[in-house]
Amino acid sequence: MTSVTNSTDTGNAILSQLTGNYDGTLDVPTVVESLLFAETGIELNSQNEDLAEYQDKLAAFELLQGGMNGFRGIMNEISTAFQDISLNGTLSDESLGSVSVSDEVSEGSYSLEVLNLASKQSITSGFYSSGGETVGAGTLTIETGTQGGSFSGNGDAVAVNVTAGMTVSDVVNEINASGAGVTAYLVNTSGGVQIAMTSKSTGLSNGFSVSVSDSDGNNNDLNGLSSLRYDDGVKNASLGQTANDANILFDGVALSSSTNNFSGSIQGFDIQVNKVNVGSPATIDVSSDIASAKDMLEEFVTAYNSVIEVFNHLKNEEIGDESKGALFRDPDLKLLERSFKKIAEEHVAGYGGSGDLGALGLKLTDANDFTIEIDETMLQAKLDTDPNAIKNALAQVALPSDPNVSFVSAESYTKSGIYSPINVTSVASVASLTGGATGSRFVGAGNDELSVTVNGESTGNVTLAGGFYGSYAELATEIENKINANLTSNSISVSYDGSAFQFAGVDKGSTYNISIDSMEAGLENSTGMTSGSSATGADMVASVGGEVAIGVGNVLEVLTGDAAGLKIKVNATTTGDYGSIELSDGIAKTFSDWVSDSFNSDGLMNQILTNYEDRIESKEERIGKLETRTEELRIRYSQEYSKINSTLIAMQQTQTQLQAQFDAWNSDS
Incomplete structure (x- = not known):
């Protein structure tokens, strides 16, 4: 050619x-x-x-x-990830104990004052010359219960037979082998050897009494077994420590626990106390995991700067044809870039915006090319005073006015705004079965088996450990442990409230059900439960801002209006209004929406691509x-x-x- x-x-x-x-x-x-x-x-x-x-x-x-x-x-991950970040509960005095919280807790500060710790009762006998000295003969009757003006027993009395010729050490061994609610041991002191007895568990109701039937006919003196007597009539043994519950004030609310752990006393909190601080309450700060939030802020900066680098690469305006970018001086690229940077301008103070990110230490780089960097010192100073600052700047967040309401999530199409009122017309509940009577605490052949179905999952036949249970609470714990051990996907709570047993689900809602398929007659008598009984939980019925919301347990999802797609959890125990909730979009959600809008059929990016494809x-x-x-x-x-x-x-x-x-x-x- x-x-x-x-x-x-x-x-x-x-x-x-x-x-x-x-x-x-x-x-x-x-x-x-x-x-x-x-x-x-x-x-x-x-x-x-x-x-x-x-x-x-x-x-x-x-x-x-x-x-x-x-x-x-x-940006999608960041805007919703704060729903998955665990909450931290931090004590201002770490030596006071430890705190863990679940997502049921609202962020904020709570006060904790420990009035006293839980304790065990302990008593000591008189002095013996050695562990080989004989004690006498007769019967010791040991029963756990509450010491006070008069002893109130738990009905678990155990008789310990002491025969003639038994030594001090033998008596200790007999007590420990009897299954009574105490632990016995020898104490060597300068005055001689003493028999000590202490409760097996802390708590006011786990004290004990020791009654004596002495073979010498006198149960009141200090001779023979009578020296171990400690009951309402005579207290020959010396009291070392009384049995007490732990008592705290949580935000001024008085709470008690038989142990030093308060799990379940306050919804969403698990508190372990180690010492008292009467008159000097500590503070529990509940906030999102700051370390994870900082990681997300860094991820945001990296992702944002990467997009800016792509813009700069495509529009490269260096002198010389060889260094020109593929979209050198392209008007469509300039339009996209301006639109993208406008979002940053509204959030970073260095660009002339409101400064949401500027307050977190995000600033222009020296290159002044619209990339940003983090001032770590400024960021930490902000987080020290406002732990939620990163979440509020980046993520789609909702702030409820009522502490019983918490934000779960929202869809990309959910519009920001204030939605009021949150009106509950029917509260959510767990599936619950309550016994109406209690019988013997002895479990043995003929009254030790039951079968339960939870959410369609059957335990099969469950066999309880045989023996005499020191309290109904102990029996309830054994039933709960054995049931849950035979379930793989579900669990229940079994408790005794002082008058009746309760089998209850752990989650609220109509999808949760419990049925007692079978229970031996003796166990029915002990628990007050009935074979064939069943219960189903209930979902919450409510509206949000006048819009229809459907409840799954106590989690509501709005179905209509601007709030459609909004999910909140309402820990409501009564019907009525639970304030309002304000939904706002952080920069990550804003950027995500911008990209989505650009790719829509009438979006800018889609129009550009379509135009070039047509050309x-x-x-x-x-x-x-x-x-x-x-x-x-x-x-x-x-x-x-x-x-x-x-x-x-x-x-x-x-x-x-x-x-x-x-x-x-x-x-x-």
Whole structure:
């Protein structure tokens, strides 16, 4: 193909073939290609250049699209991740104990004052010369219960028989082997050996009394077994420590526990206390996991800066053609970039915005190219005073006005705003079965088996450990442990409240049910439960801001209106209004929505991509037509100029023949 570049060159090339110095024939391919270039080649080159430019720009915008999609995914994760970040409960005095919290707790500060710790009762006998000294004979009756003005027993009295000739050590062994609610041991002191007894468990109701039937006929003196007596009548043994519950004030509310652990006393809190702090309450601060929140802030900065780098790469304006970006001075790219940066301008003080992120220590880099960096010192100072600052700046958050309401989640289409009132017309409840009577605490053959189904999962036959239980609470614990050990996906709570047993689900809602499939008669009598009884929980019925909400347990999801998709948890024990909730979008949610809007059918990015796809399709169609026209012309021109060439060749042959004849004539003359 000839290397002509314009129509004048093409004409000159053809003329040179027709009139220049040539050997009498035409260079047909050169003539044809020159004619084709003039006819279609110039436009075809132009169309191909346009096509290549459009394809390069489409590829560049698709690169940006891929980056934007990845950015949107990260922003989605960040905007909702704070729903999964665990809450931390921090004590201002760490030596006081420890605190853990669940997602049922509202963030904030709570006071904790420990009035006294839980304790066990302990008593000691008189002095013996050694552990080998004989004690006497008779019966010790040991019963746990509450010591006070008079002893109130738990009904678990155990008789310990002491026969003649038993030593002090033997008596200790007999007490420990009896299963009574105490532990016995020997104490060596300067005055001799003493028998000590202490409750097995802390708590006011786990004290004990020791009654004596002495073989010498006198149960009141200090001789023989009578020296161990400690009951309402006579207290020959010495009291070392009384049995007490732990008592605390939690935000001024008085609470008691038989142990130093308060689990279940305050919804969502598990508190372990180690010492008292009467008059000097400590503070429990409940907030999101700051370390995880900081990680998310760093992830946001990295993702944001990556998008800025893509913009800068595509629009590169360095001097020299080789360094120009694929979208150098492209108006569509500038429009996208302006729209993207406008969001940052509204949140970072350094850009002239409201400063949500600026207050967290996010600032312009020295490059001043709209990338941002974190001032760690400023960030930590902000978090020290406002632990929720990162969440409030980045994430989609909702702030309820009532402490019984907590934000769960919201959909991307849920609109920000204040929704009031949150009106509960029916509270949620757990599935619960309550016994109406209590009987013996002895468990043995004939009254030790039961079967329970929880949410469709059966325990099969469960066998309780046999023996005499020191309290109904202990029996309830054994039943709960054995039931839950036979369940893989569910669990229940079994408790005794002082008057009745209760089998209860751990989650609220109509999807939770419990049924007692079978229970031996003796165990029915002990617990007051009935074989074949069942219960189902109930869902909350409520509205949010006047819009319909459906309850699953005590979690509500709004179905209609601007709040549609909003989910909240309402820990309501009574019907009525529970304040309002304000939903707002952080920068991560805003960026995510911006990308989604850009990719919608009428969004800016989608329009740009569609425009270039249409242009490419149009160019390819035009090029196809030009290429078809070129081939048609090539065939026609090749045929026409081949004929001309044949004529020229014939004329050349004639000329040669005539010249030969003329030459011959000249030679004859």
